[in-house]
Amino acid sequence: xxxxxLLETFSIRMAGTIHYNRNGFFDRxxxxxxxLTWFTTAVLSGAYLxxxxxxRAVIIEQVIRQxxxxxxxxxxxxxSGNNEKAKTFLPEHDWAANARYxxxxxxxxxxxxxxxxxxxxxxxxxxxxAMLMFDRKKGExxxxxxxxxxxxxxxxxxxxxxxxxxxxxxxxGSLDGRVKITGPNxxxxxxxxxxxxxxxxxxxxxxxxxxxxxxxRGQARGIEMKLIPAKTQLQELKPAVEGIREIVLRHxxxxxxxxxxxxxxxxxPASRFAEVKSKGSFTFNLETNQGTFNDDVRVFHPxxxxxxxxLECDTLQLQFVRKDEEGNTVKDVxxxxxxxxxxxxxxxxxxxxxxxxxxxxxxxxxxTMTRLVYNxxxxxxxxxxxxxxxxxxxxxxxxxxxxxxxxxxxxxLETVLCKGIGFIKQRDPGSGQLMMAAQWAEYMKxxxxxxxxxxxxxxxxxxxxxxxx
Numbered sequence: 001x002x003x004x005x006l007l008e009t010f011s012i013r014m015a016g017t018i019h020y021n022r023n024g025f026f027d028r029x030x031x032x033x034x035x036l037t038w039f040t041t042a043v044l045s046g047a048y049l050x051x052x053x054x055x056r057a058v059i060i061e062q063v064i065r066q067x068x069x070x071x072x073x074x075x076x077x078x079x080s081g082n083n084e085k086a087k088t089f090l091p092e093h094d095w096a097a098n099a100r101y102x103x104x105x106x107x108x109x110x111x112x113x114x115x116x117x118x119x120x121x122x123x124x125x126x127x128x129x130a131m132l133m134f135d136r137k138k139g140e141x142x143x144x145x146x147x148x149x150x151x152x153x154x155x156x157x158x159x160x161x162x163x164x165x166x167x168x169x170x171x172x173g174s175l176d177g178r179v180k181i182t183g184p185n186x187x188x189x190x191x192x193x194x195x196x197x198x199x200x201x202x203x204x205x206x207x208x209x210x211x212x213x214x215x216x217r218g219q220a221r222g223i224e225m226k227l228i229p230a231k232t233q234l235q236e237l238k239p240a241v242e243g244i245r246e247i248v249l250r251h252x253x254x255x256x257x258x259x260x261x262x263x264x265x266x267x268x269p270a271s272r273f274a275e276v277k278s279k280g281s282f283t284f285n286l287e288t289n290q291g292t293f294n295d296d297v298r299v300f301h302p303x304x305x306x307x308x309x310x311l312e313c314d315t316l317q318l319q320f321v322r323k324d325e326e327g328n329t330v331k332d333v334x335x336x337x338x339x340x341x342x343x344x345x346x347x348x349x350x351x352x353x354x355x356x357x358x359x360x361x362x363x364x365x366x367x368t369m370t371r372l373v374y375n376x377x378x379x380x381x382x383x384x385x386x387x388x389x390x391x392x393x394x395x396x397x398x399x400x401x402x403x404x405x406x407x408x409x410x411x412x413l414e415t416v417l418c419k420g421i422g423f424i425k426q427r428d429p430g431s432g433q434l435m436m437a438a439q440w441a442e443y444m445k446x447x448x449x450x451x452x453x454x455x456x457x458x459x460x461x462x463x464x465x466x467x468x469x
Contacts, residue, residue: 150177215258222250307362314353
């Protein structure tokens with residue numbers, strides 16, 4: 001091994017190439033925080049989870065009683081409470097407050113102007129359809145989930161009517177035409193034609209879906225929610241479903257994410273947003289709290305009017321961990337309830353592909369690899385490629401198959417470990433003349449000496465250091 005002070009001259013120059021203030025590779029990579037702020041909890045715990053809760057309410061809440069044909073509908077004069085709820089929370093839909101048919105079931109309010117039986121009395125169609133669902137604990141202290149569609153269809157297990165008031169459970173249904181869903185924290189979802197079917201255990205729509213949550217925006221072509229079947233055969237009207245296992249945005253996903261609450265006075269205002277696009281799907285598993293973008297994934301984060309940071313990969317995987325109100329990790333949660341309690345915190349990012357590319361135009365930085373991993377809890381970044389991770393910054397170049405970067409809690413660099421055969425070269429930016437070069441066969445390690453606080457660089461096996469005269 002070679003270590004300081006044997007290579008004092010080399011180590012000083014090596015530290016100079018790595019130190020942030022001198023445009024070094026590793027500190028620039030960390031100080032830029034290119035990977036650390038793009039993906040926040042709101043990406044997944046916002047629109048998608050609230051959307052899941054909204055749709056779960058539609059299929060699980062018992063909003064139609066067994067005495068449906070005779071008693072659940074009330075004329076407006078007997079439903080003043082319902083009217084007030086509609087005026088307050090459905091102001092864009094004047095018809096709801098004066099709807100001919102209204103009913104309340106605990107925390108759920110439903111409004112429609114017409115209803116008729118279809119499919120040989122196995123189904124009922126409501127035109128138009130509106131529903132309010134309030135949180136059982138928070139009540140009106142929080143905005144309800146509101147769902148409005150041109151039509152709604154509910155299909156039951158058995159025919160029903162005046163003489164047959166037990167139709168069994170709900171086995172299929174749909175929200176037809178234009179659909180709008182709103183909820184707490186600025187949640188808005190637009191779409192068309194949502195369907196539920198017990199046989200496939202899916203809720204889906206093939207149409208474009210647009211959504212907003214707080215300052216986040218997004219859209220995709222098609223959505224599918226994979227459901228968790230009930231363990232026991234239900235005899236009530238509600239469907240045989242215990243929860244939602246997975247949400248899939250199917251094609252052409254485009255998200256604009258607010259990665260900061262506000263930009264600092266010295267920062268470019270648009271830098272608080274990042275855009276993520278994928279030609280393929282985005283999948284979020286509510287049991288594992290894992291989200292995945294597929295097929296030509298591109299992340300764009302503007303840093304100034306002229307510059308941006310970008311990440312391109314084939315697959316981008318985000319791992320989240322659920323925490324309670326005190327910040328403690330929630331463990332051993334039943335699958336059917338895992339997605340309905342606690343807050344999701346970002347834990348790990350994994351980008352993979354034949355050519356994962358990380359760039360920063362402002363810092364003149366480009367890195368290529370096949371796998372990039374960032375772990376928030378461990379404060380590590382791992383860059384890997386069976387051939388070579390290649391990093392270029394200005395006139396400097398580094399190649400090595402495996403690079404691991406450790407940070408402290410403040411995000412400052414602690415150690416860099418380059419494992420495997422590698423080299424580093426530094427050239428004069430103006431002339432391109434080689435200023436320093438080093439190569440190794442086993443590893444190169446950069447660290448801070450705990451006693452002297454000096455930067456240490458160690459090369460192991462078949463080490464060569466060159467500094468032209």
